[in-house]
Amino acid sequence: VLDAVPGLVSWINSDLRYMGVNHHLAAAFNKLPEDFVGQEINFLQVNSRFPKFITQFFASCESQSSQEVKIEVAGEHRSYLIVAQKYHLLKAAVLVGIDITERQRMEEELRATTSRLTTLIQNLQAGILVENEFRQIALANQEFCTMFQITSPPEALIGLDHSCSTNLEKKFFLEPEKFGQRIAQILAKQQVVTNEELQLEDGRTFERDYVPIFVSGNYSGHLWMYRDITKRKGIETEIRKALEKEKELGELKSRFVSMTSHEFRTPLTTILSSSELLEHYRHKWADEKQLTHLHRIQNAVVHMTQMLNDVLIIGKAEVGKLDFNPVPLDLAEFCHYLVEEMQLNAQTLHAIAFNSPHQSIPSCMDKKLLRHIFFNLLSNALKYSATSSTIQFNLDCQDNQAVLKIQDQGIGIPHADLPRLFESFHRATNVGNIPGTGLGLSIVKKCLDIHQGEIAVESELGVGTTFIVKLPINSQVRQGADHEENSGD
Known part of the structure; x- marks a missing residue:
């Protein structure tokens, strides 16, 4: 029976002599069972313990008692757990030696693996939370505590x-209740989830796995991993903006080439x-006919010069090199003279009605930018209005602001074009064959920005358009502004 026991079995009397051993113990030391009978327990001289x-x-x-000992068996040191049980009125004992060498090796490997895993988890740049099957916390690292401000x-x-x-986690998120509901959904499915983005109230963005x-096929718990990807999302946003800007520049270049090739062709x-x-x-030819053609050349040159100036203004404004030199002026008088000048150039095809309840409006503005x-x-009001129609130009003063309204009875602006109305080279989709560069309103907006002014637009197709401009009466040169004053036109 004892030979059927896989361990090393022996029985010893109180005189510390072997009474007998099983076949496994004898074979381990290359002896027969009868070689042990009557021998003292230290006759093998394998281990003093x-x-x-x-x-x-x-x-x-x-x-009864037990003890772990190391014994040299067949030239190899092995570990045994010795379990001793007394019998025969405590005058004898049965001892069973169980080989635990492999178990100890596996335990040591497990400890080493656990140590490495713990070190890895503690040094991960991610918050780790491990819960058991009862949703009790089994492991957390310092990064998790830091991310959720746990002291x-x-x-x-x-x-x-x-x-x-x-509760430690959800209070940080934009929608705490939805956070809790999502946790319940994930746990119910028990399926891997990766790269789930979460928005926090303080503006941070976390990614969760x-x-x-x-x-052995049985659910034993789960691991949550949180990564702070706020910086990464910021970089992605910057890259996306840069790509969009690059795309816009490409479109701008395309529109510029299209505009120049089209608009310069006529005067040339x-x-x-x-x-x-x-x-x-x-x-x-008579002198009069010669002068007619000479004037045509001069007007074409003036038109091309104006287009080139518009492009230069846009270029300066884009790089912050547009001059801003406010000087004292009478705004009402300035507008009156400008209307007279444009009325003459309009050759009586349109009427510009200038109205202001103020005889004089002392102000401090940049004349060039105002022009x-x-x-x-x-010009746009005249260009897109029917012949012989009247352009209303109203000037008023409210709360240290000049308020100007320019109203035409023209073709109007489609609603879809309004968001891009002040982009360079953009023209409304209903302009047809009416010439233009798409720079005028962009120049208006940039000049207003330098003045810290505002502009609004109201338009109805086939009825007309009204632009409402608000400008500070007294503009001052802003120190450190984007617009340099030392660059020429």
Whole structure:
């Protein structure tokens, strides 16, 4: 029967001599079972702790005891757990030696693995929370405590139930109740979840993973991993903006090429045709006809110069090099003279009705920028209005602000075009063959920005458009502004 026991079995009397051993013990030392009978327990001389343990055991009043010892068996040191049980009125004992060498090796490997895993988890740049199947916290690292502003050390969280862990986390998120509901959904499915983004109240963005833990097919708990990706999201946003800006620049370049090739063609054609006619026929023409073609050339040059100036203004404004030189002026008088000038240029095809309840409005503004603002708004009103219609130009003063309204009876602006109305080279989709560069309103907006002014638009297709401009009466040069004053036109 004893030979069927896989361990090393022996029985010893109180005189510390072997009474017998099983076949496994004898074979382990290359002996026969009868070789042990009557021998003292230290006759093998394999381990000094074994005789000492047996001696102390018989000297004690205990009926059973155990001890781990190392014994050299077949030239190899192995670990055994010796279990001793007294019998025969405590004058003899049965000892069973169980080989625990492999178990100790596995325990040591497990300890080493656990140590490495714990070190890895504690040094991860991510918050780790492990819960068991009862949703009690089994492990947390310092990064988790830091991310959720928990002042206690991670060890203090071990053993807390799920209500504590959920409450520790959800109070930081934009929608705490939805956070709790989502946790319940994930746990119910017990399926891996990765890269789930979460928005916090303080503006941070976390990324969360969930991993269920199964041992031998049985659910044993789960791991939560949180990563702070706020910086990454910020970089992604910057890259996205840069790509959008690059795309906008590409579109801007395309629109610029399209505009220049189209808008410059007409005046250049005029210059070329009139100059060729003068070259070949001026000696046959009267002075009046020659002057007509000369004026056509001059007007074409003026038109091209104006377009080039518009492009230069936009370029300066984009890099913050547009001059801002406010000087004292009478705004009412300035507007009156500008209307007279434009009325003459309109050649009586349109009427501009200037109205103001104020004879004089003393102010401090940049004359050049004001001219860009009003000239472009009035030019557009004239360009897109029916012949012989009247343009209303009203000027008032309210709360140290000049309020100007320019109202036409033109084609109007489609609602879909309003958001991009002040973009460079953008033109409304209903302009048809009416010439234009798409720069006028962009110049208006940039000049207003420098003045710290505002502009609003109201428009109805087929009825007309009204632009409302508000400007501070007394503008001052802003120190450290984006717009340099030392650059020329």
